[in-house]
Amino acid sequence: MPTTLDTWHPGKPVSRHPDVPYEEKQRLFLEVKNDPRYEDFLYGCYECGICVSACPSARFYDFSPRVIAQAMAREDVERVYDIIAEDIWNCAQCFSCLRCPRGNNPGGLVTLLREVAVRNGLRETRDVLQGYSRVIYKVMLKGNQVSPDMLQPDFFPDWGPWVAQFSANMAVWRKAIPVDTLRGVTDAAWKTDRKTLLELYTIWFETGNMDIIKEVDEGLYDLLMDVMQEELEEG
Amino acid sequence: MTTAVQDILERKSQAVAPDPKRAPTHDIRETLYELEAKGEIILQRVPEPFVEVITKYGRTKRIPIEHTWHHKSCGQCGHIPGYTSSVYWLHRQFNLDFLDPTDQTSCTGWNYYASATSNAVAQAAVMVRNFAAAYETGYFPLIHCGTSYGHYKEIREQLVHHKSLRDEVRRVLDKLGKPLVLPEEIVHYSEWVHVMRHRIAERQRVDLSMLTATVHPACHYYKIVAEDAIYDPDIYGGQRTATVTATLEALGIHVADYSTWFDCCGFGFRHILVQRDFTRSFAVLRKIETMKQEVDPDLTVTHDTGCVTTLDKSQFAAKAHERKVGIPVLSDAQVAALAMGAHPFRVIQFHWHSTDWRPLLEKIGVDWRRYWEEFQEDLEAIRAGKKAGITWQEADQPVL
Ligand code: SF4
Ligand code: SF4
Numbered sequence: 356m357p358t359t360l361d362t363w364h365p366g367k368p369v370s371r372h373p374d375v376p377y378e379e380k381q382r383l384f385l386e387v388k389n390d391p392r393y394e395d396f397l398y399g400c401y402e403c404g405i406c407v408s409a410c411p412s413a414r415f416y417d418f419s420p421r422v423i424a425q426a427m428a429r430e431d432v433e434r435v436y437d438i439i440a441e442d443i444w445n446c447a448q449c450f451s452c453l454r455c456p457r458g459n460n461p462g463g464l465v466t467l468l469r470e471v472a473v474r475n476g477l478r479e480t481r482d483v484l485q486g487y488s489r490v491i492y493k494v495m496l497k498g499n500q501v502s503p504d505m506l507q508p509d510f511f512p513d514w515g516p517w518v519a520q521f522s523a524n525m526a527v528w529r530k531a532i533p534v535d536t537l538r539g540v541t542d543a544a545w546k547t548d549r550k551t552l553l554e555l556y557t558i559w560f561e562t563g564n565m566d567i568i569k570e571v572d573e574g575l576y577d578l579l580m581d582v583m584q585e586e587l588e589e590g
Numbered sequence: 591m592t593t594a595v596q597d598i599l600e601r602k603s604q605a606v607a608p609d610p611k612r613a614p615t616h617d618i619r620e621t622l623y624e625l626e627a628k629g630e631i632i633l634q635r636v637p638e639p640f641v642e643v644i645t646k647y648g649r650t651k652r653i654p655i656e657h658t659w660h661h662k663s664c665g666q667c668g669h670i671p672g673y674t675s676s677v678y679w680l681h682r683q684f685n686l687d688f689l690d691p692t693d694q695t696s697c698t699g700w701n702y703y704a705s706a707t708s709n710a711v712a713q714a715a716v717m718v719r720n721f722a723a724a725y726e727t728g729y730f731p732l733i734h735c736g737t738s739y740g741h742y743k744e745i746r747e748q749l750v751h752h753k754s755l756r757d758e759v760r761r762v763l764d765k766l767g768k769p770l771v772l773p774e775e776i777v778h779y780s781e782w783v784h785v786m787r788h789r790i791a792e793r794q795r796v797d798l799s800m801l802t803a804t805v806h807p808a809c810h811y812y813k814i815v816a817e818d819a820i821y822d823p824d825i826y827g828g829q830r831t832a833t834v835t836a837t838l839e840a841l842g843i844h845v846a847d848y849s850t851w852f853d854c855c856g857f858g859f860r861h862i863l864v865q866r867d868f869t870r871s872f873a874v875l876r877k878i879e880t881m882k883q884e885v886d887p888d889l890t891v892t893h894d895t896g897c898v899t900t901l902d903k904s905q906f907a908a909k910a911h912e913r914k915v916g917i918p919v920l921s922d923a924q925v926a927a928l929a930m931g932a933h934p935f936r937v938i939q940f941h942w943h944s945t946d947w948r949p950l951l952e953k954i955g956v957d958w959r960r961y962w963e964e965f966q967e968d969l970e971a972i973r974a975g976k977k978a979g980i981t982w983q984e985a986d987q988p989v990l
Contacts, residue, residue, distance in 0.1 A: 391752050411854050411872050448703040449809040449854035469706035484705055486864045491707055498695030499664035515906030517944035530972045530979035532671045534678055536690050538979045544667035548692045554719055554766045555695050561762045562712035
């Protein structure tokens with residue numbers, strides 16, 4: 356809901372998400388603030404806007420790293436919740452905002468806010484990540500974010516006829532690469548040892564990473580658990 | 591102009607030669623040595639031979655020449671394989687000892703920056719597992735991806751500052767039977783290209799002096815843990831990272847400046863995969879068109895996975911909107927391989943790039959049709975089952 360002159364009360368926090376109780380917003384805020392990395396990411400804010408001038412997302416979205424740093428520093432629980440619900444997924448995570456003369460890391464704050472949003476399975480976050488599940492599936496199972504077989508014309512139509520040409524020739528193009536670990540591999544970026552992948556799955560289980568996936572996409576979680584547990588049992 | 595402005599302009603025009611004693615940040619390596627002395631971590635030393643370079647605040651950083659464990663990039667290997675093969679081709683040309691491991695995962699940082707579906711302990715454990723795998727082989731990690739490089743440096747800071755994180759990571763690593771290992775330096779492949787640039791130039795076979803290039807310095811190379819990037823008073827007066835630009839200049843390419851050099855490419859991690867309207871708009875409006883209008887370069891060169899992908903692939907749709915685009919995009923490693931005469935398709939793999947690279951090859955006098963025909967014969971032989979694929983024996987020989 357945009358702020359208008361009627362709803363603008365300077366100095367008074369306006370709740371843009373009245374359906375969420377204040378206590379819940381405060382709980383999420385404290386989860387961000389209590390992250391051990393928080394104290395390395397925010398030292399106060401001059402309101403100078405240097406971060407905004409460097410920020411790519413500020414040019415194309417209603418988004419501001421300055422507002423994020425300010426809201427966190429002022430402990431504006433309502434505004435921080437708005438940011439979690441509406442803004443965090445616009446950040447490009449480029450870290451141009453590390454130019455901050457105060458030593459802040461607004462992009463890092465966004466990372467913390469995102470982690471909290473994901474861990475708590477917020478509706479807006481689940482919606483945003485819906486189209487992204489197949490990438491998570493790939494990275495969790497293969498240890499690679501992208502693979503040649505993801506280059507499909509229906510997924511990258513804006514990349515032009517090159518994608519169609521590539522996908523028609525993928526198998527043979529992949530064999531025509533002199534690097535041993537890449538040659539012929541289409542479902543991952545390179546050949547990875549089975550032992551290496553089992554170690555990766557162990558990391559996901561031991562660090563609570565699977566619980567995070569469960570919060571954002573239960574279907575994906577079930578799929579991953581099936582494959583990983585079977586692999587780990589085989590040893 | 592006021593005197594104050596004149597003073598600033600004067601200062602800016604002078605080369606910056608920073609004094610490490612006045613560095614605004616603590617040298618993390620000192621803490622690493624302390625942690626090593628306490629037995630908290632194993633510190634893998636940079637192997638000889640190495641070259642010392644100067645970083646942002648005047649400190650030195652050791653860049654290994656060989657005995658390197660190549661920490662590959664999933665975006666490069668998956669979607670720009672000529673990037674990886676050019677790095678290896680260069681190593682093979684100089685007969686350097688290196689390892690291309692299969693006991694390696696990606697850093698998974700792309701996913702972390704895109705979706706945050708991970709946490710600090712998991713990300714640190716993935717990094718240390720890779721470092722421990724390198725340590726077990728005796729080879730030193732050389733990081734191909736700019737994001738892995740930046741991400742690992744940030745994780746290294748967190749591990750150093752937070753004992754609780756170290757303890758948690760050690761617990762996880764114990765389960766894998768691996769120690770908590772960190773390398774003495776975190777080194778990006780473009781830093782290796784940088785220190786090799788004069789040796790590469792000595793073996794240059796293709797004249798590139800008629801080319802004008804723009805450089806896109808990769809955000810995660812020099813913005814994250816900024817103090818660790820290479821700076822050189824002779825390049826941009828020491829006020830921007832020298833990596834890539836120094837390499838191109840050593841190869842005789844004219845590097846032209848443009849006003850949005852500091853801007854990111856628009857990759858966005860999440861955006862490039864599922865919200866490309868932002869990526870395309872940013873890459874075209876803030877980078878490609880600006881370069882075109884201000885400099886009209888023959889190519890733009892960068893040193894990271896996402897930047898090559900974004901700047902290259904975003905141009906097609908913009909062309910349909912009659913935007914001023916059409917700049918081929920290459921990595922520094924590919925340019926170095928081109929200079930040394932690598933096969934444009936067997937090694938540099940130009941066919942994986944979508945913005946038209948043919949005018950670039952024509953301008954430097956390379957008859958790309960001839961090499962494309964040769965490559966088509968390779969593909970036919972592979973299709974017919976006459977050979978399993980292209981090998982180094984067929985790709986090693988410089989052809990240009
Ligand atoms: S990391 Fe996010 S907030 Fe910081 S400059 Fe980049 S897009 Fe903006
Ligand atoms: S650059 Fe730093 S001090 Fe300035 S507005 Fe941004 S966060 Fe605040």
